[in-house]
Amino acid sequence: MTGNGSPPSFTAADYRARMDRAAGDAADAGLAGLLIAPGPDLVWLTGYAPPAATERLTLLVLAAGQDPVLVVPALEAPDAANAVGAPALTLRDWTDGKDPYAATAALLGGTGRLGVSDNTWALHLLALQRTLPGTTYAALTEALPMLRAVKDTAELELMSAAGAAADATFEKIRTVPFAGRRERDVAGDLDALLRRFGHQQVDFTIVASGPNGANPHHEIGDRVIEDGDMVVLDFGGLKDGYGSDTSRTVHVGEPTDEERRVHDLVREAQEAGFRAVRPGAACQDVDRAARAAIDDAGYGEYFIHRTGHGIGVTTHEPPYMIEGEEQPLVPGMCFSVEPGVYLPGRFGVRIEDIVTVTEGGARRLNDTTREMVVVH
Template structure:
């Protein structure tokens, strides 16, 4: 396998970038009638401060973002030097607590009684500790309270997502040159992971290689099954590049497919296109799911499309907005999400086609550009 020289890494986000994000987050909290936001280690904290602590999370680290006033982060005393060296350290105050003291008492001193949105990834022990100290204060999950906190990407974020998508496309182009028949799913998955890294990914999050009947399981990943001539093979893979995610799916066939396999693949291709054509500002997210699902329903395969049509992507592979029935959020320029309809025939085969798409003022733009036609591999 050969590969190109990877592009230079983009410039890091600056303290000014984090200040703008924090100000916007505080305003969103105020608009939602909240007292503030509470961010524990995870993608929301990384997004707002650039800080990603690596220590054991049994020790509470919490960023308090009030609707009025300066943000304050409380950290374990032994981790204070790391927090002080984080990219956004100049845009928040620091407080600390020592082992042997009550971290929740120290944290509670930073909070006004009220109603807060709390990171989805917060440990239950931390939430219970805060509830013990502040029994009259209430908490909502961040996704429930502010689902769009990270959904609108700026130009720098979009460039990272586009680079990650292009790298995943190059990985797909190379994997088509590798022999499939007689090799295990794990071998193909390992090849894909190596290609993602070769083309610039710092982290590989998943490699779904579902051959033959395994393709009917959307999250099969990869196993020891030996791929055979005549198999349909679902390839779904992605990870992080420059801190932002890739996620793409193509379905290939080992040797010539049957008429039925061609038909099912074509239905999924048309469904994916129908979903894409729905993308434009002001349209509810659920309409993407509806458009793709209608194509599959009309073809008689509706019961075999068993998941939502898409999910947001950014610092994590799955995040709001979700392209699913009941999601009334309107699409806005800068949103990025997958469109990935599929048909899964139990004990036989599956087909899925997935692109990452961003909303523009004119409609949608694909961040994956590889052909949707079924590729024939050896």
């Protein structure tokens, strides 16, 4: 990673192409322009990540037919100018004591609907609304949900590398002791291994043992893992700016017949979801395929979440594999396929791979075994 958070494989021309495409997509969606605040959208579009603690207005303004402009505080302008994508845009700085909202408003028409990145501070959005009372606003997830969904070749290489690092982490974690250790101890191992294999950021390390496995988003705690426990492992983060996310369910010692049966069922459901991935299929088709396998086996009420979520410069983003989502799958999309069965008070099983859509179907970005793994 460079100092401003940009993967080294992208050029100013790459960022300009993204900004131009985003502005064009906005126009096609009936938007007068886009306002991009600090966060993953800004990094993806420009390569620039401002200081996390700043409260001063930083905003990328995009509109079809106009050069992109980054409004930035003067004291942070030198860092912005050093971003990889800076040559592809115009910097317009403002100094303390001046009105940054008036400077931004001058770049926009007085009316129209504007797309705003989801994490824009209410402080800034409300000030813009006061300055431009004739404008209305829509969150990017609502207005342009597929903005970052289709990855190019370089992005897919980074996604594949992140997936391989997560796989290497699983291969190592399955060799460490589980029985007699706390969940948080194993989670600490996962964190260290992800970083060892190249992750700069670890977003989650779920270790859900025994009855805790029935909670899909269990927060790690001090429960001591026991012989006979099923343990759900779900971990991931960012490597060179792109995400990993994988889940495997292991067993401490030999599992019972029922535990094997439920694990096999989830593995079959995950395979069914993967086989449903192909260009032109709807997102909901992936959910339906995985869910049907679990429903048919009589465990449908215990599959309590969507089958998957998109992943890229964040570990959760559109598209979502859920009933009612008719968005067609397009080559280059990356998302999880992660069905699960959760038996309250007893145990849970989840198996998750990141998958990318190809011209002929799909490719997994995680390749560790999906069979039952016994740990000790």
